[in-house]
Amino acid sequence: MSLKKIRIKLNGKEEFLPDGKILKEYLEERNLLKQYYAVAVNETFIPKSEYNNVVLKDQDEVEVLAPMQGG
Amino acid sequence: MLKIADHKFSSRLLLGTARYPSPEILKQAILISGAEIITVSLRRESPEKHGGARFWEFIRPLQKTILPNTAGCRSVKEAVTTAHLSREIFQTNWIKLEVIGDDYTLQPDTGALIEAARILNQEGFEVLPFTTDDLVVADKLLQVGCRVLMPWGSPIGSGQGLNNLWALKTMRQRFPESTLIIDAGLGRPSQACLAMELGFDAVLVNTAVAKAAGPVLMAEAFAAGVKAGRAAHEAGMIAAQEMAQASTPVLGMPFWSRTRTTT
Numbered sequence: 001m002s003l004k005k006i007r008i009k010l011n012g013k014e015e016f017l018p019d020g021k022i023l024k025e026y027l028e029e030r031n032l033l034k035q036y037y038a039v040a041v042n043e044t045f046i047p048k049s050e051y052n053n054v055v056l057k058d059q060d061e062v063e064v065l066a067p068m069q070g071g
Numbered sequence: 072m073l074k075i076a077d078h079k080f081s082s083r084l085l086l087g088t089a090r091y092p093s094p095e096i097l098k099q100a101i102l103i104s105g106a107e108i109i110t111v112s113l114r115r116e117s118p119e120k121h122g123g124a125r126f127w128e129f130i131r132p133l134q135k136t137i138l139p140n141t142a143g144c145r146s147v148k149e150a151v152t153t154a155h156l157s158r159e160i161f162q163t164n165w166i167k168l169e170v171i172g173d174d175y176t177l178q179p180d181t182g183a184l185i186e187a188a189r190i191l192n193q194e195g196f197e198v199l200p201f202t203t204d205d206l207v208v209a210d211k212l213l214q215v216g217c218r219v220l221m222p223w224g225s226p227i228g229s230g231q232g233l234n235n236l237w238a239l240k241t242m243r244q245r246f247p248e249s250t251l252i253i254d255a256g257l258g259r260p261s262q263a264c265l266a267m268e269l270g271f272d273a274v275l276v277n278t279a280v281a282k283a284a285g286p287v288l289m290a291e292a293f294a295a296g297v298k299a300g301r302a303a304h305e306a307g308m309i310a311a312q313e314m315a316q317a318s319t320p321v322l323g324m325p326f327w328s329r330t331r332t333t334t
Binding site: 011012031032034036037038039040043044045047048063064065066067068069070071 | 087088089090091097110111112113114115116117121122123124126127130139140142148149152153155156157159160161227228275277278
């Protein structure tokens with residue numbers, strides 16, 4: 001992993017990460033690796049089985065969603 | 072029995088889970104209504120609060136059939152991605168598909184809705200599309216594989232009831248074999264009763280129960296309205312007549328003579 005920083009968004013909020021961060025590791029660090037959460041990167045669904053295969057890039061937009069009330 | 076896809080349900084009342092004063096009142100409303108299907112949504116989770124996990128842990132023990140929605144989606148891509156996310160979280164291929172086209176009326180973008188339905192049906196989802204009362208749109212949704220349609224009665228949360236009776240009656244007559252569920256805009260149990268009298272298979276209610284002064288009692292009232300309407304539909308109601316038809320037999324009426332006339 002290089003020392004270069006990338007800028008991403010998590011649920012709309014900007015964050016800076018080391019370049020080359022793996023999605024699974026990122027979610028673990030933020031306590032967002034839970035059974036009832038689901039993740040999309042750049043509006044594309046990422047299955048849990050693929051978290052280890054996704055390397056976050058500059059300008060990526062990560063959405064972590066959970067069950068909520070709905071009509 | 073209500074038939075949705077390959078499943079049968081005793082209750083013809085579906086309940087939304089939003090806008091209740093508290094989780095406990097939501098739970099009581101669900102239980103007293105007898106609803107077997109409840110709708111849920113997905114929203115961004117806060118790493119600090121984990122509110123979504125708490126909601127799910129509260130809802131799961133009720134053991135209801137979960138119908139996730141794509142509420143708030145405004146494009147085909149958003150709706151399809153939300154459906155994928157929902158399938159992973161809720162472990163169901165059912166999806167109440169909403170693609171909204173107008174911020175004020177929350178009217179569906181029917182073009183995007185049809186395209187999203189086509190994609191999701193091909194991917195194996197059981198798509199329950201929230202649509203308008205437009206007959207042509209309904210036909211296209213069926214053509215792209217939907218087995219259930221959810222036409223609105225009126226705008227979401229408006230409580231206006233069934234705004235376009237002619238259109239809804241026409242839809243029911245045109246698609247006698249499809250499962251049709253009135254979704255959105257119901258405000259009173261009498262409106263739900265009317266929907267059932269018209270032959271619709273079920274209704275989905277949220278705001279009318281959640282925002283009632285007494286949500287639990289209102290849930291019970293809606294359940295009664297739905298049952299009454301369905302029973303009336305199955306019993307076969309009389310058709311309205313232009314003029315009076317005496318219900319008491321004329322034969323043997325006292326004080327009657329042939330010279331007696333009415334003006």
